[in-house]
Amino acid sequence: MSTLLINFSKKASVIFCLNIRILPMLFSFSIMRLFSKILAVCLFLCLNEISAQTKIDIKIDSLWNVYNQTKDPLRKSTTLYNVGREYMSVNIDSAIRILKQVDTEALQLRNDSLQAKSLIGLGLAFSRKSKLDSAKVYYDKAETIVAKSTDTDLKTSLYNNRGIMFFYKSEYDKAREEFERVLAIAKEINNLDDISRSYNNIALCDSYSGNYESALAMHIESAKIAESRKDNLNLARSYNNIGLLYRDLDDYDKSEEYLLKSLKLKEEEGATTDIIGGYLNLGGTLRKIGVTNKDTLKLLEARGYYEKALKKSKEANYGYGENISYPNLALIETAIGNFDKGILYGKIALKNSIDKKDIGNEIVSRVNLGDAYRNNKQYELATEHLMKGYELAVKREDLIVQKEASLMISLLNSDQYNYKTALEYYKTYHDLTDSISSTDVKNKVNELETKYETEKKEKQILIQRAELAEQDLVIQKRNYQLFGTVGTTVIIGIIGLLFYNQQKLKNRQLQKENELKDALLKIETQNKLQEQRLRISRDLHDNIGAQLTFIISSIDNLKYAFKIEDNKLTKKLDSLSDFASGTIYELRDTIWAMNKNQISFEDLQARISNYIDKADIASNNINFHFDVDGSIDESHVLSSIKGMNVYRIIQEAIHNSIKYADASNISVTIKKVASNYVINIKDDGKGFDKATVKLGNGLKNMEKRASEIGGNLDIVSGENKGTEIILNV
Template identity: 40%
Template sequence: MKYILPFFLCLSSIGSVHSQGIDTLDTLLLNAYKSNDSSEYYFSKSKKLLKNKADTANYWYFRFFRNDVLRITDSTAYYSNKVIPLLKSLDSLERIRKIYERLYYQELRTGKYEEALGFTQQALTIAEKMKDTGLVSRHTSDISIVYHDFEDYEKGVSYGKKAYKIMDEAKNKNYKYLIFANNATAINFDDWGKADSALFYHYRNVELLKKVDDSLNFTFIFNNIGNTLLKTKRYTEAKKYINRSLVMNTLKGNIYNLATNYTNLATIAYEQGKNTEAKENFILANKFAQESGSIEKIRDVVQQEAWFYKKIGDYKNALEKQEAFYKLRDSVFNDERAAKVTEMETKYETEKKERDLAETRANLAETELEVERKNKFIYGSMAFGLILGLLGYLFYNQQKLKNNQLRREGELKEALAKIETQNKLQEQRLRISRDLHDNIGAQLTFVTSSVDNLKYGLQDKDDKVSDKLTRISAFTTQTIYELRDTIWAMNKENISVEDLQARISNFIDKAGVADSKVKFTFQVAESISKELMLPSIKGMNVYRIIQEGVNNALKYADAKTIIVSILEKDNQLVLSILDDGKGFDLKNTEMGNGLNNIKKRARDLNGRVHINSDNKGTIITLTFPMD
């Protein structure tokens, strides 16, 4: 009481072999296929237009499908024998496969399972040659159906699962073939008495149904769920699914499936004690089963009628129906036929292995030839490549020598130009430093001397003027010192840490002489190489920051100790100037020129400066990159 995989035959699926004059012939053959009353007329007319093997194959092909629609089994066998040799000579694999598929359904419908198995095995063989994964899965599901109808449910489940795996592992999934495979597996589990397993595969199909466009072609899903629920006595739930299928099958006019619907509804009715409703449904079930011509459908109705009459106590009808059922069943099942089915399966598997082995040998032979061709090509290419490589190496080596010579000449010219530029720069520095020393230095020294003379001449006469002259003299003297520092920096392209250390130590010593109350300390971390070089501008900025920091401490901090230290941290130099003076309030103190100069020079060094001050002293920390 369930559906096998349905078939859908449309004109586009029949196809045609193209040949000269095919348009006129094709039109006549299509009319012959579709016409109910004039079919023979069109076939007769089209036969006069046959000109070659392709036309003749087309003619017999349409005649086969016309008789298949009419279910004239003798004629379909006759026409298939006519058309298949022609199609084989034309290498028309897809059309041969379709004929075998239709023959499979014809024999399955009439209960000739061994013949049905043979035809679907041939269709499967062609699908494998075509390398059509979807069709391979489809025909594997068909084999599962044959074993189901032959009541070999274990093999039926095995082929159903195999069909699903084939399609599920394909690159491009076709969900209808997954549905067919699940359905084949489920109905085998159902009649095997394993309802839970059957429902698992049925419900999986309900989910897959969302992924196909033509859901009306899969009405069997709902009827088969209802059929399994019926067997577990869940009649109300079963009826809901079967009625859903019934509506869809009525719309499509699917006689085969309607026979199943009404058989299941009759069974539910008599199980619920609705005997009148059961009889009405049995009448419709018999009608559609007979029209379908399916031994399986007729057998299912008769079996359910026998159980129905037994249940209501009508033993005469029950016995008649049961005997009719056994007669139908015996026409299908016997030991001889079972042995033949087994033999056919063994034969098919053996032939398949032989085909695979032959194909493997052919592929191996072809591969060996291909390898031989490739080897010859490779060896020839290698020899040619070797010659080209040798020529290329010689050319490359010559070019490399030439390039190296040009590069060395270029490097030499560049070095000479650099040396010449450095010499010019050094001469320029020396000239500027001499001018500064001889001219501006001398003039500043003269100014200092003149101011001191004025101060001496004005001594004890005007204290205010004397103080101003003292400040001018001190400022001029300081300017001379700074000018000397500038000349010192200009005479050097780079300043080593050792040079900087000596210069700073000299400055601190002078500051110590100026204010003997203050203890000075200058520290350079041992991790800093004395040979570390700083560009002269960078070294001068460091020196000036130390000057500013120390002078600020001397002028304003009343400090007893000033410590200057330089250390290395994370590839950066860290300079700190620490005093223990009275400090100042950063928030409420306006920055003077000294602190602003320190911040400006820190920016010039691409560094950052941090000033922290309280009543215990002040620390200025400068961090800047060594490079």
């Protein structure tokens, strides 16, 4: 998520930011094996002078006080506009409501300048909500006023924010033209804020066009201006964009370095949308590091940042942040092997992007969802989404998404043994990679960054020398005063106090070190257990799974190679093949449970939903219904044994209904009664009389599983009355 800088007016004391770019860097998961060695590495201590409120909250409160105490209509409306402008960083819906009121009041007051400002602000707000058609309407209204005005503040505000709208549409040439108009005005009147802002925005357009050397040069110039003016928020945005540029060049260490510096400054300033962008961008880089180095810890850290971004976006009603969080969460879940959950998030991301007509996010969502389907062996759906995403990326000339989509399509065709097509798309991927990340481009970018860092360090050294010289003078004066007024007794007392404090500090440090060692020991033990579970699951998958697959292949070869005409033998071979296939499916479910210490209700729900989808596809004459009570806490966790047994009971019940009941409808409902979960599997089939029919192994196994997890299983059935299985656990 790159940062575009927006100005409502040069008179404004606070600069707003809009996080508009999310370009998840896709990657290959087909040969990835996860190694669990999780260490406690994240400890953040946040010490602020302001604890209860951010700087923006305090400013909003102050403006409301001025508004309530003001009686002059024009000044009152102007103050209300400033309130709406500040809300843009914390709650967009509140900003829209306030700015619409300002627009109405400005029209009544016949104040063109204030009305233009409110219209530009509304255009910006709707851009942030991804409602670009509405944003264009407000910018067009503002244009009719600004065209008659000589106010450079209004002109730069309109051009800059309209450029952002074009950026949302991926019309980078038009966006660059608008930002260059702002830069020309800013240079003419020597407005450093707008010059810095324009450099940043033009650089973003250049980076999307592949001109990384020019982009970095402009970001550095913007950072210099921000440093000279001690403008931490603009400096944070420059660091953010430099970090993203290095990520595009696959230099992930430098990307992480700059993004961490950026996030720290953003959190100090308290700008919500900037912080959300920081979480998403840092998550993207950590994900790339995790995949490249096969580092599970980095992948889990990335997921943590994405979850923070999603939570904060929902709190701030920041729709664009939500839209971007879901495809990234889909990527992470796919990366760590949770394909069902990855598909679930991917569907949410795609639906949101289509509903909001966000083509850029739709492209990324389709490619990510397609790759999740590929890993889940659902090749038809994978082909549909990957090809659609690739075609849209080509149409919009988005080279980076084209590159990663072509790699995914190559892997998809390779999985299906279409090696010719796989090779064609891999060549496309290779050519795009060379054009984006050539050694020459990287060397030039690194040279510019080195010059910038060297220049900054030289300035810091000069400042430190001056500060040291000043401190020496102060210390010298204090020493003279101390020696003249304090006797030997006082000095001994001070030394004793210092020694006591030092010893106390050492004791605290020893205590903390012991606590840390205990924590690391616990984590080490957990890691060893997890590694053992993963090793067993890999052995099951690689050895038994491969042997079963070989058996199926051998049976098929026997049938076709020897042209067996004996129907009984053919049926027997088919039965063996079906049994081996079923065993593989059961083995995958067992591996899924073994890879987890705990299974969340959300994981279980996704697994059940996926099984019902497959059953629905296989059974054309049966309608399936799956309903979960909305009051159930999706974050609630079950042990892996309990979760697996619940899943097996539901699976067996559905299997029996399909095989024996001759049903037209099968429904699965889950609800919560008191502290228990009640799971109901019901069909409208022919049923059976429990008094006369002997229960088979399937029903007995279900009762045994329910008993093992401390649950109750009731079977209600009658001839021509269907069958209902109720699990209370």
